[in-house]
Amino acid sequence: MNNDILKTLYSEEDIENACKRLGEQITKDYQGENPIVIGVLKGAIFFMTDIVRDIDLYMDIDFIDVSSYHGGTQSSGSIELMKDVDIDVNGRNVLFIEDIIDTGRTLKYLEDLLSDRGAKSIKVCTLMDKPEGRVVEAKADYVGLEVPNEFVVGYGLDYNGKYRNLPYVGVLKPEVYSNK
Numbered sequence: 761m762n763n764d765i766l767k768t769l770y771s772e773e774d775i776e777n778a779c780k781r782l783g784e785q786i787t788k789d790y791q792g793e794n795p796i797v798i799g800v801l802k803g804a805i806f807f808m809t810d811i812v813r814d815i816d817l818y819m820d821i822d823f824i825d826v827s828s829y830h831g832g833t834q835s836s837g838s839i840e841l842m843k844d845v846d847i848d849v850n851g852r853n854v855l856f857i858e859d860i861i862d863t864g865r866t867l868k869y870l871e872d873l874l875s876d877r878g879a880k881s882i883k884v885c886t887l888m889d890k891p892e893g894r895v896v897e898a899k900a901d902y903v904g905l906e907v908p909n910e911f912v913v914g915y916g917l918d919y920n921g922k923y924r925n926l927p928y929v930g931v932l933k934p935e936v937y938s939n940k
């Protein structure tokens with residue numbers, strides 16, 4: 761699996777440092793609150809489990825699953841809700857944990873969904889941001905790492921369902937796309 765990687769963009773240490781920095785900031789910003797922290801499946805699983813341990817707050821944890829990519833490297837444009845949250849968000853402070861923001865469509869969809877349900881506040885923490893990919897207006901409140909307009913894998917992010925378990929974030933060799 762490691763052999764398929766052309767270059768590393770962010771190492772395990774880079775990711776760990778980003779988690780610590782964002783965790784401290786979130787701890788400060790939400791002092792005295794009891795937010796619902798919602799991990800967006802599946803890409804954000806590792807980031808979610810790491811960052812919540814860097815946040816010193818009482819919180820509820822939940823997950824939501826939306827699909828937009830359908831396996832390839834290009835966003836399809838339409839978003840589908842695959843798994844909803846279990847907790848009632850009405851009147852609650854919601855913090856989404858995302859792996860990466862590209863076109864912004866997923867984020868827009870999630871914010872609209874929970875604001876319709878009466879969330880008191882909605883903020884977004886993303887490990888990575890790809891500002892050049894934006895198609896709709898969307899802005900994360902907490903950004904760990906900025907990435908260029910390239911397709912990245914690892915630390916939760918997949919290509920055709922694989923590479924999520926790479927401990928770092930990297931770019932695939934071009935032949936991986938042509939062979940599979």
Ligand code: 5GP
Binds near residue numbers: 859860866890
């Ligand atoms: P958006 O809706 O902002 O275009 O992106 C939503 C989702 O697409 C992200 O949460 C992520 O799961 C996936 N995605 C966006 N860019 C990348 C990328 O570079 N690599 C991978 N593996 N997934 C991506």
Ligand code: MG
Binds near residue numbers: 803859
């Ligand atoms: Mg995602």
Ligand code: MG
Binds near residue numbers: 803917918
């Ligand atoms: Mg994906």
